[in-house]
Amino acid sequence: MTIRITWLRALAAALVLGVAGMLFAWSGVMNLAASSGHWKITDWFLHWAMRSSVRTHAAFTSPDDPADATGLVSAAGHFANACSVCHGAPGVKPAPVMQAATPPAPDLAKNATEWNDKQLFWIVQHGVKYTGMPAWAVQDRPDEVRRMVAFVRRLPGMTPAHYQALVGEPDPASDLAACTGCHGVDGKGRGAPDVPVLGGQDPAYLLAALQGYASGRRSSAVMQQVAMRMQPQEMAADARRFAAMLGLDARPAAGAATDAEAARIVTSGLPAVQLPACASCHAPGKPYPVLAGQRATYIAQRLRDWRGDKNVVDARKSHATMPVIARRIPHDMIDRVARYLAGDPPQR
Known part of the structure; x- marks a missing residue:
């Protein structure tokens, strides 16, 4: 007896199975x-699908410069605060x-070698869905992601001593323990190029x-992780302590560097392109950060980040002024303006 398989019978069988x-x-x-746990076939299928997805999406959407090794201090601080509880760390x-999850978080000292930098950036x-791996807390700070990629890339060869040097030894007698790992006990940012000087602000x-x-309201996964855990009175106390430190005031004042073009932008702006003077807002007594004596690398990087914020095209509508202003600074003047504000000598 021959049973004919028709579309109707196939549809009915699929419906019954569903x-x-x-x-x-x-x-x-x-x-x-x-x-x-998972069945072995389930575990294989989920990991196979995940690896295929990461490989495809990373190839088309990750930037060509997915790692930035200049900010390992801030990346290590965030890793210690937000990631090490699941993944562990050198000596930790x-x-x-967290290891009792299904699947457990991998040991990145081993797992990081299985991915290239573009794939790490995407992850x-x-x-990753169906795991405990969350997305980066803010999606408009690829600079922070790049720094984390560079940090994770170094985990396979990182010693406990190197890790502790990056994280910074906490001072048990200090009330600023959550902040000094990156910003330093003196508020000078531990020399890290991406960490601002807070002392004297x-x-x-x-x-x-x-x-x-x-x-x-302000976008930074690194800072949100710390700030959201702080009580209002703790925020106020920490702000006062950092402000009382010698930081900005201990660095050369703006004007120590002789760069006439940079000085003109800082003090007078460029009226022809509607660029206001930096000093009109960023000066003592103004409700904005003081930039004189700030780290040049930090200023330059923030200006470049703002220039790339394509979501802001009109400061009057968005109430976000800096992206618009940053685009009016000539591209070849960004580093020069930053060095002038920091009090560093011009590059020859």
């Missing part, structure tokens, strides 16, 4: 406990409760910045 699957799921018989074991920025500005990071 209903049976829904009834099985509804019954609750399937064990979804993390302690039960992961939390057992860090977007996270206006306390009201520092407090407003912390409040902005905690609320999400």
Whole structure:
């Protein structure tokens, strides 16, 4: 007897299988406990699908410069605060409760070697579904992701001593322990090119910045991780302590560097392109950060980040002024203006 397979019969069989699957799921018989683990075939399929997805998306969407090794201090600080509890770190074991997840977080000292930098960038920025790997907390700070990629790339060969040197030894007697790992006990940023000097900054500005990071108005996954854990009175106290440190005031004042073109932008602006003077806002007594004596590499990088913020085209509508202003600074003047503000000598 021959059974003819028709489209109608195939559709009916698929419908029956679908209903049976829904009834099985509804019954609750399937064990979804993390302690039960995955079947080997399930584990293989999920990892195969994940690797295929990462490979494809990273090839088309990750930047060509996915790693930035100039900011390992801030990346290490964020890793210690947000990542090491799951993944562990050199000389630091992961939390057992996190390792009881299905699947457990991988040891990046081994796992990082399985991915190239573009793939690591995609994983860090977007996270992975059906795992405990979250996306980067803000999606408009690829500079932070690049620094984390460079840090993770170095984990396979990183010693516990090197890791602790990057994270910084916490001072148990200091109330600023959450901040000094990156910003230093003296508020000078530990020499890291991407970490701003906070010592000597206006306390009201520092407090407003912390409040902005905690609320999400200011964008930084690194700073949000710290600020969202702080109580209002703690923010105010930390702002006062950093403001009282010798930081900006201890560095050469703006004007020590003789660059006439940079000085003109800082003091007078460029009226022809509607670029206001930097000093008209960024000076003591103004509700904006003081830039005289700030680290040149930090100023230059922030200006470049703002120039790339294509979401802001009109400051009057968006209330975001700096992206518009940064685009009016001639590209070849960014480093020169930054060095002038820092008090560094011009490059020859």
